[in-house]
Amino acid sequence: MDMPTVALNNGYSIPLVGLGTSPMLGRPCIRAVSTALRNGYRLIDTATKYSNELSVGMGITASAVPRNDIVIQTKLAGGDQGFDEAINAAKDSGRRLGIDHLDIYLIHWPCPSLGKTVESWKALLTLVDEGYVRVAGVSNFKRHHLQLLYDETGRWPALNQIQCSPALQRTELREFMAEKGIHTQAWHPTGSKEGLLGDPSIIRLARKYGKSPTQIALKWAVTHGISVVPKSSHEGRQIENADLFDFEYDSDDLAALAALDRGEPAARDSDIDEEF
């Protein structure tokens, strides 16, 4: 598998396609992580909230792929926000994953009612400065959440993992992030829950390029420089989801895909939705 990468604002490079692991647990999770890695995936996305860090670690070991070839990304749960709490939570994640440092560590949700995002962000920066975390980032942060981190610390996150697909293009947020050097990574990149995969434009492009509707959706993201973490427990689908780099959209295709955006109000609102 020839997997293109994208450079983050600190020079660290990540693959454009990684494996999402929620809601896999136990043996199915171990198997999925191991098959993905054996087939060439090099980024695995997990979170303390998914309760599968132990299984992800076992899947990595089972794959026999060298640890240093893999980008392991996990997330700070809302309930672990706070300075000391975040430092301890990161170390606990590393222990569960069976690794001595975290490649990417994200604040999972801003959880504004806690009022602890700045303290948590300072903890992530400390972990970077101490070398325990290579890349500090966030997830589900809106523009004003990102701005607050910068205003308080003078440092932008390297990456923001957000709900993003052709159905939820998040254009204004992505433009702001691009301006600040913050990489966009998409969760739920297939857009299946928004009914995207049955859309006539998606079906037409799938026929045009001999690809599946899922590949058409994922290709939209990588064409825009957005990395994706599709989850599949099926080996064949994992391979399919990474097989995106042998065709290119033309301007008519991109216009048809742009028209599928349902707008910001259709995305989960992290000022209201909080996950602990």
Ligand SMILES: NC(=O)c1ccc[n+]([C@@H]2O[C@H](COP(=O)([O-])OP(=O)(O)OC[C@H]3O[C@@H](n4cnc5c(N)ncnc54)[C@H](OP(=O)(O)O)[C@@H]3O)[C@@H](O)[C@H]2O)c1
């Ligand atoms: N930061 C956050 O708050 C947040 C929130 C949600 C998710 N995430 C992360 O993002 C990852 C992906 O998000 P997601 O799981 O919501 O959405 P997704 O990856 O867009 O969709 C996953 C669903 O699509 C199916 N699927 C995957 N590839 C397929 C293919 N080629 N053909 C047909 N069906 C396919 C999977 O089923 P099978 O497994 O049966 O193939 C699964 O039901 C998660 O696993 C997690 O790591 C992060």
